[in-house]
C-alpha cells in the first residue's frame with residue numbers, strides 16, 4: 001500500500017531498506033528538511049543489502065532512520081537461532097544506535113522524535129531497535145506455536161501489551177475515560193470494516209501484463225518490445241489515458 005509519505009513494503013524481505021536510503025537521498029538532494037524512517041524486522045536485519053544501505057547512508061550522511069522491529073522471531077525461527085548478534089541497534093557499527101522499548105508507546109514516540117531531529121539536522125543515519133513481540137505467526141503458513149510455548153505468548157500478552165499499557169497509563173493519569181477509549185475502539189473497528197467492504201467490492205486488476213508497466217514509465221516511453229516474450233499483435237503497453 002502506498003499513500004502520501006508512505007512508500008509501502010517490499011516482497012523481498014529487507015529490500016525496503018535500500019529503498020528507504022534512496023528516499024532519504026532524494027530528501028537530501030532536493031534540500032528538504034525531512035527524513036525517511038525505513039522499517040524492517042529482526043529476520044530481515046540479516047540481509048546483505050541492509051549493510052550496503054548502512055554504508056551508503058553513513059558515507060553520504062543521508063537523513064535516514066533505520067528502524068529494526070525486533071519482535072524476537074522471523075518466519076518460524078527465533079532471532080537467537082538466526083542472528084549472531086541480537087542487539088540489532090549495534091548492527092550499524094559506525095552508525096550510532098538506540099535501543100527502545102517497543103512495547104512502550106510513549107518511549108517509541110519520544111525516541112522517534114529524537115531520531116527525526118538527529119536525521120533532519122544533517123547528522124546522518126541512526127539505527128534504532130524497537131524491542132517488541134509478535135503474538136501471531138508470521139503468515140498463514142506459520143501458526144506461530146511450533147517454535148515457542150503458548151505460555152510465553154500468553155505471558156507477553158498479559159504483562160507487556162503495548163496498547164493495554166498505554167490505556168492503563170492514560171486512565172491512571174486521568175487523560176481519558178474508559179467510555180472514551182471504548183468509543184475510539186469502536187471507531188477504529190468501523191473504519192477497518194468500511195475499508196475492507198470497499199476493497200472487496202472493487203474490481204479485480206486487469207489480468208494482462210499491461211498493468212506491470214503502469215506508473216513505471218513516463219507516458220509514451222513504454223517499451224514496445226520485451227525481451228523473451230512474444231507480444232500479441234497490436235498490443236500496446238501504453239496505459240489507457
Ligand SMILES: Cc1ncc(C[n+]2csc(CCOP(=O)(O)OP(=O)(O)O)c2C)c(N)n1
Pocket residue numbers: 011012013040041042043044045069071073074075134138
Ligand atoms: C529474500 C526473501 N527471503 C525470504 C522471504 C520469505 N519471508 C518473508 S518474511 C520472512 C521473515 C521475516 O522476519 P522478520 O524480518 O523478523 O519480520 P516479522 O514477520 O517478524 O515482522 C521471510 C523469510 C522473502 N520474502 N524474501
Ligand SMILES: [Mg+2]
Pocket residue numbers: 041042043069070071072073074134
Ligand atoms: Mg521478526
